Amino acid sequence: MQKSRISLGLMSGTSGDGVDASIIRTNGINEYELIKDKYFEYDLKIYKDIHNLKEKIHKIEHLEKYKDEINNLERNITIFHAEIIKQLNISENTIIGFHGQTIYHNPDKKISKQLGNGKLLNQLTNKSIVFNFRKNDILNGGQGAPLTPVFHHLISIKKEIRLPVCFLNIGGISNITIVKDRENLSELVSKDIGPGNCLIDSWVRKNSNKKFDQDGNFASSGTKNEIIFEQAQELYSNRNSKKKLSFDVNDFDISFVRGLNLSDGVATLTDFTASIIGEELSISLKNFKEKNLDILICGGGRKNKILLKKIQENISPNFNLKLIDDYEINGDFIESQAFAFLAIRSFQGLPISFPGTTGCKKACIGGETIKN
Secondary structure, three states: OOOOEEEEEEEEOOOOOEEEEEEEEEOOOOOEEEEEEEEEEOOHHHHHHHHHHHHHOOOOHHHHHOHHHHHHHHHHHHHHHHHHHHHHOOOOOOEEEEEEEEEEEEHHHOEEEEEOOHHHHHHHHOOEEEEOOOHHHHHOOOOOOOOOHHHHHHHHHHOOOOOOEEEEEEOOEEEEEEEOOOOOHHHOEEEEEEEOOHHHHHHHHHHOOOOOOHHHHHHHHOOOOHHHHHHHHHHHHOOHHHHOOOOOHHHOOOHHHOOOOHHHHHHHHHHHHHHHHHHHHHHHOHHHOOOOEEEEEEOHHHHOHHHHHHHHHOOOOOEEEEEHHHHOOOHHHHHHHHHHHHHHHHHOOOEEEOHHHHOOOOOEEOOEEEOO
16 A cells, blocks of 8 residues: 655646646545645746747757757756746655746657756755656657546546546647546547637737736637638648647647737637637547536636537537535646656655556656755
């Protein structure tokens, strides 16, 4: 029987605006107690450096071309995480799950690059660090994403959620987890299904001083351009990326709405994003369409009321969109809690990904560990 340990999960998502931190107590299997969630906003320089760098890196060769910028930003991000750990004043034996900031994800080339130096963080904090969570999965033929399904499975057990159930995470990229069995992790099914907030956020950043479309306000004041929307749908349907199992934000771009004003661009991108999510949900959940299936929504996109309304219009009326918050879980911190949980599983040599979740050849232990 594995003993419970305390872990701190640190997650910086596609928005690149800060770090979600979650402290939990878990045995890495079936026990889980939340101790604390807290958000730490990046200073403006780190935020701008992240997005400037992400706009430059579109292929693997760019990692070498911009290595000096990458190394400098990685150091600053790592120091920022070290300060978080000090501020939280955690116990000496707390294990850190350090995700880092993704700047390039291409499993076909066997690489997923997160900015974050685990060795430096260990030196700065004197804590055991688990990092580089995606590498082993990719080396074993997986996509390196999504990695949260094993935690979604735990949530479904702890909250006694009716099965089957679908978790829909709307971060920068959208992904789903289908939980059908309380006992068998090998029955988990998950995949990335398309854009989440990335297109909308990118357009808002380029055309205003805002970082995202708060509550869907821009979308609600704009008008969808039908011609551009239909052309974008047709173009997406013909792309090979539709068959991909995992995505990077670079798989999508906003060039097709150039020429529209801020609100009309957001309205068009919101409808486009919702149509992809709705179509992919319908395909992935076709065996459940006769059932009264709950879809539990996590991630920042769950706060965009217009996006959720549009998704509901694109799926079966038998699918019920619900917020994960309805189960007394803060949907902003699912991924940081997940990486706290994954850190303990990695520390204990337990698998974090499975053939049904990432396409890996076998159940994979993930994360490099530096023990203090």
